[in-house]
Amino acid sequence: MEPFLLGLIVGIITSAPIGPVGLLTIQRTLAHGRLAGMLSGAGAATADAFYAALAGLSLSVVSNFLASARFWIHLGAGILCLWFGGRAFFFRPRRRAPAHRYGGPGVLWTFVSSLLLTLANPLTILFFIVVFTTLQMDHSSLPRLLSLVAGIFSGCLLWWIALSLVTSRLHTHLESRTLILINRVSAIFIIILGVVALGSAGHSVISPRIPTP
Numbered sequence: 001m002e003p004f005l006l007g008l009i010v011g012i013i014t015s016a017p018i019g020p021v022g023l024l025t026i027q028r029t030l031a032h033g034r035l036a037g038m039l040s041g042a043g044a045a046t047a048d049a050f051y052a053a054l055a056g057l058s059l060s061v062v063s064n065f066l067a068s069a070r071f072w073i074h075l076g077a078g079i080l081c082l083w084f085g086g087r088a089f090f091f092r093p094r095r096r097a098p099a100h101r102y103g104g105p106g107v108l109w110t111f112v113s114s115l116l117l118t119l120a121n122p123l124t125i126l127f128f129i130v131v132f133t134t135l136q137m138d139h140s141s142l143p144r145l146l147s148l149v150a151g152i153f154s155g156c157l158l159w160w161i162a163l164s165l166v167t168s169r170l171h172t173h174l175e176s177r178t179l180i181l182i183n184r185v186s187a188i189f190i191i192i193l194g195v196v197a198l199g200s201a202g203h204s205v206i207s208p209r210i211p212t213p
Contacts, residue, residue, distance in 0.1 A: 003144045004151035007052075010131055011155020014048055014124070015041075020081055021118055023189050025160060026167050028110065034168035036110055041160020043114030048124060049153035055128035056145045074201035076120050080113065081194025089187035128152075 015022075021044045029037030118124070 003148040004154075007148040007151020007153075008155040008158070009151075010052075010128075011045070011048065011152040011157075012159050013155075014127065014152070015044065015156045015159040019121075021114055022163065024114065024117065025163055027187060029164045029167040030171055034164045037164030037167060038161055039107060039110040040114040041164060042157060043111040043116075044118040044160060045153050045156035046111075047115050047118035048156045049149050050119070051125040052128045052152045053145070053149045055125050055132055056148065071201050074120075075198065076116070078194045078196075078198035078201060080117050080120065082191055082198075085187045085189075085191035085194060089184055089191070 021040065025037045025040045025044075028040050
């Protein structure tokens, strides 16, 4: 199979599970329109492509750095999730909000915040390493690697665009109370994920100090 097509499939599989970025994309689409959701997805797709390139280049130094910096990574992810979730919980989306215009907190911030949230999950690069190893792909050819990474980016972006369009489509058929409920449920899950990330950060600090029997 051609590297680009393979990357396209891997990108869709990578993005499909609904995690913090998926919930954030849904919430932003409901609150600010589909363009806000697409921008969030573009940030996530960029981060996934970046990690895929690192995995393809077998940069063990970067992998070791991410492992050693897991406390700060989890701490940053936790704070971001709590911030996003807290703001989203008190936002009241309108049923007739225009889906074709951008009304979010800022184009650059929407993209960058999603990018940072995705980069805050170092398991992504481990996932790509496992996938590349399982598929026994040869990355000695730079053009093949670039084609693969381009496919992964395209697959991720395609998934996020589809999710934003579906959410935006449902938006026009939902009552205001239903929109507020979905928005708050998404916000609560984002907050829970933030608490879990902070717990992981605390565990990474405490666990080395626990004496082994």
